[in-house]
Amino acid sequence: MKPAPFAYRRPDTLQQALADLAGEPDAKVLAGGQSLVPLLSMRLAAPALLVDINGLPGLAEIVVTDAGVRVGALARHADVLSSSEARRVQPLLAMALQHVAHATIRNRGTTVGSIVHADAAAEMPVVLTLLGGSVDVESTAGPRTIPAEELFLGPLESSLRPDEIALSAYFPALPEGAGVAFDEIARRHGDYALCGVAALVRLEGDRVVEARAGYVSVNELPTVLDLTADLAGVVDEASLAASAETAVAQLEPDGDIHATPEYRAQLVRVLTSRVLRAAYEDACERNAR
Amino acid sequence: MSEELHDVRLVVNGTTHHTQVPARRLLSDALRHDLALTGTHVGCEHGVCGACTVLVDGKPMRSCLIFAVSAIDTEITTVEGLTEPDGSLGPVQQAFAECHGLQCGFCTPGFLTTITAGLAENPCPTHDEARDMIAGNLCRCTGYQNIVKAVERAAVLIEERTS
Ligand SMILES: Cc1cc2nc3c(=O)[nH]c(=O)nc-3n(C[C@H](O)[C@H](O)[C@H](O)COP(=O)(O)OP(=O)(O)OC[C@H]3O[C@@H](n4cnc5c(N)ncnc54)[C@H](O)[C@@H]3O)c2cc1C
Ligand code: FES
Ligand code: FES
Numbered sequence: 104m105k106p107a108p109f110a111y112r113r114p115d116t117l118q119q120a121l122a123d124l125a126g127e128p129d130a131k132v133l134a135g136g137q138s139l140v141p142l143l144s145m146r147l148a149a150p151a152l153l154v155d156i157n158g159l160p161g162l163a164e165i166v167v168t169d170a171g172v173r174v175g176a177l178a179r180h181a182d183v184l185s186s187s188e189a190r191r192v193q194p195l196l197a198m199a200l201q202h203v204a205h206a207t208i209r210n211r212g213t214t215v216g217s218i219v220h221a222d223a224a225a226e227m228p229v230v231l232t233l234l235g236g237s238v239d240v241e242s243t244a245g246p247r248t249i250p251a252e253e254l255f256l257g258p259l260e261s262s263l264r265p266d267e268i269a270l271s272a273y274f275p276a277l278p279e280g281a282g283v284a285f286d287e288i289a290r291r292h293g294d295y296a297l298c299g300v301a302a303l304v305r306l307e308g309d310r311v312v313e314a315r316a317g318y319v320s321v322n323e324l325p326t327v328l329d330l331t332a333d334l335a336g337v338v339d340e341a342s343l344a345a346s347a348e349t350a351v352a353q354l355e356p357d358g359d360i361h362a363t364p365e366y367r368a369q370l371v372r373v374l375t376s377r378v379l380r381a382a383y384e385d386a387c388e389r390n391a392r
Numbered sequence: 393m394s395e396e397l398h399d400v401r402l403v404v405n406g407t408t409h410h411t412q413v414p415a416r417r418l419l420s421d422a423l424r425h426d427l428a429l430t431g432t433h434v435g436c437e438h439g440v441c442g443a444c445t446v447l448v449d450g451k452p453m454r455s456c457l458i459f460a461v462s463a464i465d466t467e468i469t470t471v472e473g474l475t476e477p478d479g480s481l482g483p484v485q486q487a488f489a490e491c492h493g494l495q496c497g498f499c500t501p502g503f504l505t506t507i508t509a510g511l512a513e514n515p516c517p518t519h520d521e522a523r524d525m526i527a528g529n530l531c532r533c534t535g536y537q538n539i540v541k542a543v544e545r546a547a548v549l550i551e552e553r554t555s
Contacts, residue, residue: 104437108395111415111461133462140457141438143416153415155462181451205528207506208439210451211458292527 106143113155117241117268120154124266125243127152132268134176137204137212138220156268167192171236171275176268180209180217192276194385195234198285199226199301205293219269221254221261224295226287227272228255229325233301233317236274240267255324280312281305282386284378287319288370290361296320297362298370302382304334306390311335311383314346316375321356321367328353330379338383343376350375398461404429405473413460420444422460423470431471431501435530442529445502446470452509471501474508483549484508484542493542495533502529507543516547 110127114120124130130152133139142148156162162177167188174183183189184200203209203217203226217227218238231238232251239248240263254261263269277283287299299319305312314334317327333346356367397412404427411426418437423429423446435441437456444455447469474482481489484507494500503526510525511517517525522543523536531539 105418105421106416108414108416110396111398111459113461133459136457136459136462137439137454140418140459144418144437144456155459157462158465205442207442207445207452207454207528208457211448211453292524 104144106140107146107149109143109150110152111155112152113158115158115160117159117270120156120159120268121241121243121266123152123154124268128265130154130265132156134216135179135212137208138216138222162270165189169276171273172196174214174272174274176213176215176270178214180204180212180214181206183214184209193234193274194277195230195283195285195301195303196274198283199230202226202285202287202289202292202296202299208293215269215272218254218272219261219263221256221259223255223258223323223325224320226285226296226299226301226319229299229301229317229319229327230285231272231274232325232327233303233315234274236272238263238272239270241270242267246270258323277389278305280307280386280390282382282384282389284381284385286374286378286381288374298356298367298374300371300374300378302375302378304379304382304386306383306386309387311338314379314382316346316350316379318350318354318371321354321371323357326354330375334379334383338380343380346379347372347375400460400464402427402460402463402468403466404468405470406467411460415459415461417460418456419446419458419460419463419468420455422463423455423468426460429470429472433498433501435498440530441499442502442506443499445505445529447505447509450509450512452506469505469508471504474504482508483553484511484546487542487546487549488539491538491542491545493534493539499529499531499533503531503539507546511543511547511550515550517543519544522547 112123131150133153133155162175164175166173172189190197237250285301287296289296296319301317304314311334314331330346351368358364395414402409420434423432433443435443439454439457445452446455448466
């Protein structure tokens with residue numbers, strides 16, 4: 104199981120990297136390689152050229168302001184997970200990153216790479232979508248910002264053009280009055296989830312004014328549902344159960360070799376109410392501080 | 393057409409090696425075939441089993457998911473680099489021997505490197521932390537119980553050897 108031959112460049116400036124990509128239509132960016140190398144080894148992909156961005160300066164940074172967290176393209180999952188500043192401004196990052204693969208994979212894989220890889224079974228695309236984040240990209244034609252809702256087109260398909268490099272991903276801070284939570288069911292810790300849910304609940308006083316949930320591994324794209332209507336009255340067993348039924352009805356979960364549609368629907372049901380409750384409690388706790 | 397070769401400089405266990413490899417050479421294969429360091433084992437070649445785990449700048453990573461050309465500018469430690477300077481067993485190796493932490497030994501190099509880094513980060517793991525430390529590595533023989541014991545024993549040995 105070895106990759107097919109490819110040409111390889113390891114530029115040390117962004118200009119050179121963009122020029123290398125622009126010069127070869129069948130080129131791919133190599134970041135952490137934790138998804139790309141298996142694809143190459145199994146010969147599911149055989150690009151003519153790999154442009155290794157690991158030598159580019161300045162891309163490993165994680166810049167945290169009160170407004171949000173900007174994660175550079177060479178920041179590894181492990182770096183983002185261990186950033187206490189990032190955790191303070193947007194706690195959902197660390198909550199979800201704990202579930203991304205094993206520590207050994209997180210030491211090399213990048214958070215930006217996992218987003219632009221656009222795997223519906225990956226946690227971070229859902230987190231970016233739920234939070235309304237964006238990705239900054241650049242090509243020789245210039246830079247642009249892609250909002251999360253325009254980023255994911257299909258399984259393993261993002262709206263990045265082949266000659267574009269993603270430079271960073273931006274995760275907005277936790278809004279005033281909001282709480283977040285994440286949970287997933289996988290066959291073993293560190294495996295891709297059979298179903299994962301990220302939720303954000305925002306309160307004004309003790310009333311829920313926003314309740315949204317994002318789903319990992321349920322449909323072909325990262326999906327976010329607005330479940331505010333079900334929780335706008337009281338948050339109790341009945342309203343949480345109602346929100347779970349709304350989610351199952353709207354998602355129509357897919358089946359695959361790992362889970363039948365019925366089993367996945369049951370996971371959606373259980374996790375939706377569990378994670379919404381946890382996000383609600385997180386919001387109550389933060390508001391009490 | 394012959395494949396383009398790249399000059400690479402790999403620093404492995406403190407020794408600098410110069411070699412020429414095609415860009416598609418996996419680090420695991422470069423270690424085994426080009427540098428003859430066959431302690432690093434190759435199981436699945438897609439990141440799942442952990443047998444090929446080496447330390448890159450002290451952190452455990454899958455050598456089957458890194459190209460050798462991309463590993464320049466790093467310091468690599470393989471299982472061969474875990475022995476003491478006098479050639480005797482390092483503390484994690486010693487703990488595996490004492491606790492019967494291996495049977496066929498195929499998975500062992502990956503466990504040894506992973507645990508070495510794990511204990512450097514967390515020298516006194518709880519039982520649950522010891523289990524979590526090895527969660528990303530597969531073993532088909534032992535049933536893991538003795539490997540968990542070896543993690544806990546290694547923590548004691550490291551403490552003894554450094555005090
Ligand atoms: C055993 C195993 C288990 C895993 N489990 C999980 C899991 O549970 N959840 C999860 O989310 N992930 C999981 N992963 C994947 C891991 O998170 C990867 O790190 C991630 O998917 C891709 O990041 P990377 O930096 O390794 O990207 P690469 O593998 O280098 O690239 C992936 C793709 O994105 C493109 N790309 C990467 N960076 C850029 C960029 N800056 N600009 C343009 N294009 C770019 C590449 O061209 C390629 O097409 C697992 C991987 C393994 C091996
Ligand atoms: S051979 Fe690298 S993880 Fe299995
Ligand atoms: S000892 Fe045989 S696979 Fe672990």
